[in-house]
Amino acid sequence: MKQLSFILFFVLLFILRNTIEAKSLKHDKKSLKNQELPAYTKSSPIKFYLQDDNIVNYAQGAIDFIEFSTFLKFSKQSRKINDVGINFYYNNKEDKVELSYDNKKPTIVNLTKNTYNSKHLAKFYVGYALGLIPEIARKDRDSEVKIFSQNILAKYKKFYDKKKGYPESYYATDFDYSSMMMFNSSFGSIEKGKRTFKSEFESFYEKQIGGLGSYSFNDYKRLNILYFKDKCKNAPKCQNKGYYGNNCNECKCVYPFAGKYCKSYAKKIGTCEDSFLNAYSNAKTITFNKYAGECYYIIKAKSKRRKVKLTIVNFKGVGQYKLEVKYRKDKGAAGLLINRDVKNIVFPSLSSSVIVTYHTYNVSSVLTIKYQAK
Template identity: 40%
Template structure:
């Protein structure tokens, strides 16, 4: 899947006002590749321009192959990045996004150096020839430290990638909840785009990033691009469209447990639970009921942002569950409840811990 790729250096692609030159073989569906790159022209300092002949110098070439799909990254202005794609990859949005991500210098989520905090690798289930794809990779650490492990990233493997016995090659620390939703994310996540910005645009804004809740500078450096649910020049506020659902949307956690019941939601709603400084919030999902299950891709689900990085996708619940214990990691937790039909509920308990 990632054969012959090296992660030693970010490809030296030009940034705006210059362009990254793209060549896409006529035997590939160029529109599908453009669809993966289109948003980057608006949300990063990269811009792309199509060529009708392949690049000989820095740029990206997409070729068709009948062999193994692979990416050979450029590390020189004198050489292009070459991407070789099988036809079945072009017709699989998530796989295509993965290879485009590799071509831009992103690394697979599973080989992050901090991956053991979030997943467990089952080495006994991995084919010997695939174990190299699960080796931790320290490259890009300066960019990854600004973003948390993200199960919504297009750079995360299928949990059965390289399996020799049909069993999962890795599981999340909150198995099986994350595994149920990995497949629905088919385009660059907020954090994927944020990492691309750090790699190529990080030196444009010559001032400290003061964006909150995982935000990052927009191209003009005079404001922040915010993750879903947050607004403000520094992403300091909850979007007012998200906090009109209940008389109270913000809660404080204490040492003793309290219960919170949210029900009959028919829009996007956001809630926060915060602890005192130096303490963390612990919650247990006691019961969930959605108007329709397995419909997170249609906007029906509950997201629990319990990690330190509020830009990373939280635990996404797309079914009805009981008794899910959420690790106490952060001093603040955000809950995004989204449904269209008011036949739903979320009941949880919360308290603060050291």
């Protein structure tokens, strides 16, 4: 009888252990499936392998820029990686990316030579492998773009699917057309000429898509948010959407903010008027002409509860260096760049302040704006 009880005890123990292991495995798989960030967001340096340095040189360049502008560190491997890390391969057929959320399996970035030879796409896929999401996949994208799902190839739909479970801190930065993670409306299209999305200002933003060849201010900021959110928690807070780049001693600032903690303003160059304008309920129109240099104008509503409505009444933009309008709440996001003649462009009222950056060395240039608080 004692022997039978002894056997039954071990049988029950075996069943209980298997049940616990099965539940644990099921939980691990479920957690892995629901995980949004690659496994190496919890490790640094990040190991990576390049199949051929000459072919994937833009990928190497992207990694170098990221390492210089963020806290991220990388470790280049001479052999392909079998555990956590990123393997960059090339092929002659199609672009494939397999993100790994498992610390025992690497992420695979396998792109065509043509893609690696594109500054934009090579850097886009490096950013994607590191956890940056396409701007189009932001959960708040509907206020910016309209998606045409029927025009998207099945294998590209993952780049358009909303990332609803991403860290909320990621969304402290606004939608950014100059992000390296923004692509044009032909990306993944089923047919040439079939748009995958459209936006209100797309014709103006078209030249900004692709980050003008480099990662944007917010791209670098987001990487630090994902990997090193608490790195500088004991340092003074960066002001005006600045962030600590690769050290906790000095903030990186977005123009026209400057100083150690982005509390001051960049020095203007040339014949610029007063930089600060107040917006009231009654609209005011002002014309800038016969000015040359690097000027900026910050238009603020008296109350933060009110939003600034800005209209570019007239701009002679041919041959001008830059007119940029930052109308979003997040001034770290690139503004709308205008380099052509335009009239009556009305910007959405999204923030209690708007920054107009006006760089020109042509004294015959003319800029007329209208602004008010709504």
